[in-house]
Amino acid sequence: MKRALVCGAGGFIGSHLVKRLKRDGFWVRGVDMKYPRFAETEADDFLLGDLRDMRTAQDAVDMKFDEVYQLAADMGGAGYIFTGENDADVMHNSAQINLNILEACRRRNCFKIFYSSSACIYPHHIQQQTANPGLAERDAYPAAPDSEYGWEKLFSERLYGAYARNHGFQVRVARYHNIFGPEGAWNDGREKAPAAMCRKVAEARDGGDVQIWGDGEQTRSFLYIDECVEGSLRLMRSDYSQPLNIGSDEMVSINRLVGLIAEVAGKKVRHKHIPGPLGVRGRNSDNTLIEQTLLWRPKEPLRKGIERTYGWVARQVEAARQRTGA
Ligand code: NAD
16 A cells, blocks of 8 residues: 655645545545644544654654655735735744655655645746736746745745755645635635635625725636645656646636625625735736646636535534524
8 A cells, every 4th residue: 555644734735635645545644733624634644743843754754655745834825924924934934844854754765755836936027917828837937926935935846856856856846826625724814815705705795795905806816626636646646847837727806706706605795995915916827837747737617616615615604603693
């Protein structure tokens, strides 16, 4: 039986990845500071610990794994990474995790490792128009990410590359573009736009207001979790060793996203634009390279993922309402 280690297995993408690896017949160890919030972990073994501590990293990698997935990071949506208040934590914590995991893997000869980078590494000056034609992997340099979160991801991409060159690692680096779906953060300050907007629409009465940060014309693309996991596994098992976008190329404005969610919810809502942290003006994934290298690209329409996610968020909102009696 093949063995996989998932770092960040208590998080959104990590917990879904564990489920998929189990379905594929792996023995899986998860490691995280916390258990998954919304469902029992399916990992065979779950190590609760802080990967900033080298001893935890060594305990996690105390045997040989066929595949290591490193998804643990100090991260959140715009409300967490763009205010500036969490910059030192984001950079220090995530860099420390990556330094520790790579070193622990080197000591145990676990050389096959997947790293989750982000579209946030791309330069901000090529994302100032809402009509973004798509960020291609070669656009990363000269580097100018718009957040310290992006700079840490870029540093770590290079760290993984250095371990590949100097220590013989087989490194696979995905640049995720806004992943969404059920069982992700939706109300704790770390939620991203799709979950946040699903919550706001679910909480709104028919005809009521939904608050949107900025003018809502800023654009993004959103990838449903199942396609993210599928792309990650395909990349891991390919022989492609450079960073690769894993994202949707169905770009929408935030106003359109809210409109779509309201349609799915069967509600009419009014957009109320308020000041808030925004990030870049326009972002989309260029999927030319993933199609060429993996002969696969994400293709599910945004609406389908929103239908599943809205249903889940609406149930959380309803359960919270019943708990508080509001
Ligand atoms: P998440 O916050 O749900 O999961 C990250 C997990 O890492 C959390 O469970 C957290 O507890 C864990 N963690 C943080 N610090 C830790 C520590 N010191 N020790 C042990 N565990 C620790 O985030 P996610 O959405 O599942 O993202 C997974 C990865 O993908 C992250 O590296 C993130 O930067 C990257 N990514 C995600 C997106 C997205 O849209 N979700 C986009 C781009 C990149």
